[in-house]
Amino acid sequence: MPKFQSCSALAIAASLCAGFASPAHAQEVSPEPAPATAQDGNDPAAPSGDDDINTIVVLGARLVDGVDAPEPPILELDSEDIAAYGAGSIEELLQALGPQVNSSRGRGGGGGPVILVNGVRISSFRELRSYPPEAIERTEVFSEDVAQRYGYSPDQRVVNFILKDNFASKEIELEYGQPFRGGFSQQEVEGTYLRIDGPSRLNLNVEWENSSTLTEAERGIIQADDSEQRLAGDPNPAQFRSLVSDSSGVEATANWTTRLGDSGNSLSLNATYEREDSLRLQGLDSVVLTDDEGNSLLRTFNAADPLTVDARTKNYSFGSTLNLGIGDWEVTGTLDGTYVDGITRTGERVDTTQLVEDAAAGLVAIDGPLGTFADAGFDEALLDTYTVNALATARGNPVYLPAGDVSVTLRGGYNWNRIESSDTRSLTGDTQLTRGRVTGGANVSIPLTSRREDFLGAVGDLTLNLNAGVDYLSDFGTLQDWTVGLTWGVTDTLTFSANHINREVAPSLSQLGSPAIATPNVPVFDIANNETVLATVISGGNPNLPAQDQSDWSFGVNWELPFIERGSVSIDYYDNHSTDVTNGLPTLSPEIEAAFPDRVTRDATGRLVELDDRFVTFAARDQRRLQFGLNLSGRIGGDDEEGGGRGGPPSGAARGGPAGGPVGGPPDAERMAQMRATFCEREPGELVDLFNRALAAQAAGEEPPLGPDGEPISIPPRMLERLAGENGQVDPERFAAVRERVCSTDAADPQQARGEGGRGGRGARGGGRFGRMMGGGNDGPPTGRWFFNLDYTLELENTVLIADGLPRLDLLDGDALSGGGDPRHGVRARGGVFYDGYGLIAFANYTGSSRLDGTGLADSTDLFFDDYITVNLRAFADLGQRASLVEDVPFLKGSRVGLSIDNLFDARQTVTDSNGLVPLRYQPFLVDPRGRSFEIEFRKMF
Incomplete structure (x- = not known):
């Protein structure tokens, strides 16, 4: 070495x-x-x-x-930097960091990060998520290329939390929030215990949360029902439709880590129990009575038996991590198992045939409100899922080249999944699916040139990364993947990277075999007729889905600005190509309806009555985009000289966090x-x-x-x-x-x-x-932090080929796969200041405009999705730092209060048709029922 x-x-x-x-x-x-x-x-x-x-x-x-990687971290935070975010847990901290820890390489909005603790893999994020941020000594964020060194996929960033050697705390956190318009509220209570004694850790956490119901009537939602046919005195169906479900949940977690002997080996165990209950109002059962010739006599609503969806989910999880030093190799084994038990009861519609017979027998009057229907009962769905993931990785540096050590990571594992489900609404009967997956692979990182080793140092630091893997799926056969990457550190402050990823991805068990279920009374916008209708939607899996082939290129540059202290700029280019793409049935455009005619059912008048939304396969999809990042940060007060006073950051360490270097x-x-x-x-x-x-x-x-x-x-x-x-x-x-x-x-x-x-x-x-x-850093006047981060995304291409012989869909120019078009521009910005125990952070998101083209027929219309900006604010104060206040009220020692305001300007995306009207499906409060809202938080550490 x-x-x-x-x-x-x-x-x-x-x-x-x-x-x-x-x-x-x-x-x-x-x-x-x-x-x-x-x-x-x-x-x-x-x-x-x-x-x-x-x-x-x-x-x-x-x-x-630390993390063994040739490239420096793209973000480093010390304990004071982390305090600037005012987070109550590591989970909240990751949410606040947002785009800086989430990858843009991932498909579907960016992949979550890989989590390491003291440079070691963990079995699950459950092991760490409830830790208070005060337990962190330093946090490092690395690029996606580093993930492969720990046995993960190359589309996730790596976050390494380095914990303090000695730390103990007991914490309770209370939260209350609601929209400014009222209608519903949310409450949360959380208690956490943590003790860190060198390599030994013990963490206990209990959390309860609750949310009340918000109905469409409380936001004045206009219904899609034909209200002229309702009887006088019938209730408003909006009172029986939920915008926000009534829900509650509880979670209990225990995490324990200990050192094994004196060699530095360690064992971690964690277990979690979660339960979530929810009740969603699905509207009123619409009943139409007809005469013998089929003519409609009247339409009424069954207020005695509203449609509801009552669900309960229980989750049992267990995880373990064993870290061993075997010779010159670091070997980590992780085992994670989860069992989920879910039950859902959905209210049934009234048997109209029986109702007509009762009316004919004089049991039900048809000249007044029909509010005495018998209980229609409910459909019941049971879902049990079992997941076991076992993985072993061995990391070492077995070969030394003139430019440095060759890093090798070997991985092997076994994953087992099983789904058992039954549903009285199912069109295909009970389902039982099982998949076993054997995985194996290797990653090799080869230094080609090195300035530090003085081997072709004039070129800079060149590192070649090679990764290959093979998976055998019991229900799908053998899949392969390989990756080639090159990192070029031109100077201490300028780094280039290039990567190519090629892999085969199998559909999930749910996509292949979930039971077909018909759900009535679902609002669907029919662009062909420019109307929102209540249709029956069929969901479920498709056993004929093939494996997806993915071929991705990415190129990036990161530059630490020489003229701005603690500033950096990054530019990334992504080019993703996929064939045999699995997707839910897209927005019902003319092209989609023509490509999948058997998925759409209309009545004699052309009105949409049923939509089969089960998964389909597209021939190909291509996406290209540019992403620009700007990160600035600095210190407030104290000695600004680098490395002096209260601990200015070291040279080269600042990469986009609230401050670059350690305190x-x-x-x-x-x-x-x-x-x-x-x-x-x-x-x-x-x-x-x-x-x-x-x-x-x-x-x-x-x-x-x-x-x-x-x-x-x-x-x-x-x-x-x-x-x-x-x-x-x-x-x-x-x-x-x-x-x-x-x-x-x-x-x-x-x-x-x-x-x-x-x-x-x-x-x-x-x-x-x-x-x-x-x-x-313990002496002198108070100091603080400021930071500003900006990410801009420019979509260059987003096209879909449904099948050979059909025209490509351009999702950036009038076509869509979901309820709206895809914007070409997007911006995320965050900025904040923290000084002497007070903090203020602003989050802003800009979504560009888009368009969804209609059919061009008389009843059809285009849809226009306007651009909009949302701004969230978070302010907090560490009351425990106010000596006079603590002296008067000792209970406030170690306490903090926070106030958050989401969507400060109550902004919502506006959707209009070619006539300038808002379709019922896109009413503003259906798009965002919450709007401007606030949350008050009280946190105390003992």
Whole structure:
């Protein structure tokens, strides 16, 4: 493996970090003779020459808990950066980061990120999502190319959460929200317990949430029913249609992680129970009575038995992660299992035939409101799904080339899925589907040139990435995939990338075999007749779906702006081509109806009465787009000099977050010398006693005790906290590891510790962490953060070929696959400030205009979807930082209040036809029933 030289401060930082992690992450054995190290408190031998002063050789280029990748992260956040988002959990933090952690390579709106904890895979995001953000020491976001190094697909970004070594909290969070117009409200209560003791973690979380009903009548929705035929006194059907369902849910999660032995191996277990109940009003049963000749006598609505959909889902999940260091390989095994039990009861329509017979027998009067129908009963659907995913990955660097280590990742796994369903409405009977999938593959990352290794360094840093995999599906046969990628780091601040992905994707079990179900009374816009009708919609799977072939190209460039501190620009180009594409039946345009005539049923007048919406296959789809990103951030107050004061970010570390580098700059030489004297010039037993006294004084809020020389102990409070074990006393193993590393080198050179010379400031991240351990960033006036992120997407092409011989659909020019056209332009922007415990964040989304062409016939029309902007605001205040307030109300210690306003300007997309009228299906409150709304949050940590 390669070696590199650094100043002693950087070496100390890396060594101290290594003391808290497994040997698999960093090793300190060099193939060349290493400098002498101190034993039992003795100083090392003096260096042999001036050139060797402040020099140490370290084996392994990456820092502990970090991600082994040739390219630098595209985003780094330290603890103060994370605080600027005001999130209550890691799940909320990821939601706030939005486009910076979600991939644009993915099909269908961007893929969610791969989650690592301290550089290690986890079985499921459930293991981490409820952690409070205060438990995070640093967060790194890497590009999609890094995902393959951990056994994931190349269309997901990687988010690595590096947790604090010692952390404990109990937290309760209360939330209440509702629209400004009222109509319904939402409530949430969440309680979380977390304890981190080095590699051991325990997390318990319980959450309850509830939402009340919002009906169409409360928003004045005009109904699609033929109201002229209703009897006098019949109720308004809008009172029996839900815009927002009545729902409630509860979730309980337990996560536990422990170290196995002294080798750094670890085991994680997690379990979750979730239950969700919902009740949706589906309208009133419309009943039409006719005479013997079929003429309509009257139309009325069955208010005694409204149509409802009552659903309950219970979810049981279990996961486990085993991380082992086997020789030079890091082996991770994950096991994740889920069982979902669902039941849905849907109200049935009244038997009209029986009703007519009752009317003829005089049991029901037909000259007045019919409100005495017998209970029509309900249809019942049962759905049980079983999922088991097991995957093992082995990562290592088995070959060393002149440009660096060759990184190899081997993966193998087995996935098992089973679906059991029954539905009294099913047109095909009960369903039982099973799929087993055996997976295998390898990823190889080959460094071609390297500036750090001085091998063709004038070219920059070139890395070739190769990935190949084979899947065998028990119900579908063998599928293959392969990827080729090239990353070119021209300079520390300019990186280019190119990737080609080719893979075969099988339809899901649900797409293949879900039962065919007919659901009545569904509003459908019929563009051919320019009307919204209540039709019967058939949903379900299609057993004849083929595998989809995907061929994707992507090219990207990321540039850290030299003229703006902590600023970067990224440009990405995506070209996706697919054949045999699985999709739900698209919007019922003339082309779609002509291509799938058996999916549409009309009556004698041409009115749409039934739509078969089951999955179909398109011949091909092509998409091309450009995405531009701008990321700016900075510090408010404090010492703005890089690396100084309260810890300015290191060079090359800022890539689009609220601030680029860690809090607390590297310690200066004097402080390093004082700490080294404290650790190395006293007997270990004396030191442990002094540190225990210091911990007790710190816990009691007292001044630190004096040493034998009458001077205060020269060790920062944060380092004391890291040395403490679960019992609040000094942990012997941690103390020994820290003492050995502090005493094994000379005092730090603070200028070098700022990260000079390493690509992207990678070494500085370790120095910053050591600076925080030294207590950097705890003195001086309050500081804050500001940030601004902008993402603009330009769709260049989005076309679909339904079948050979038919014209292509242009989704950017009048055609559609869903309820509306696809916009060519989209913008997402986020900006915020955080200062002295107060924060304000604004989120803005712009959606461009689009169009859906009609048939051109007399009754048809075009639809125009206007562009619009939504703006969300979030403000919060850490009451616990207001000393006078906490003194008056001690309960407020550790508390925070927040206020969020979504859709500040109450904006909705406006949809009009060729006559300038709004079709009933696109009424503004059907598009967005919530509108401008607020949420109040109270959070307290104990």
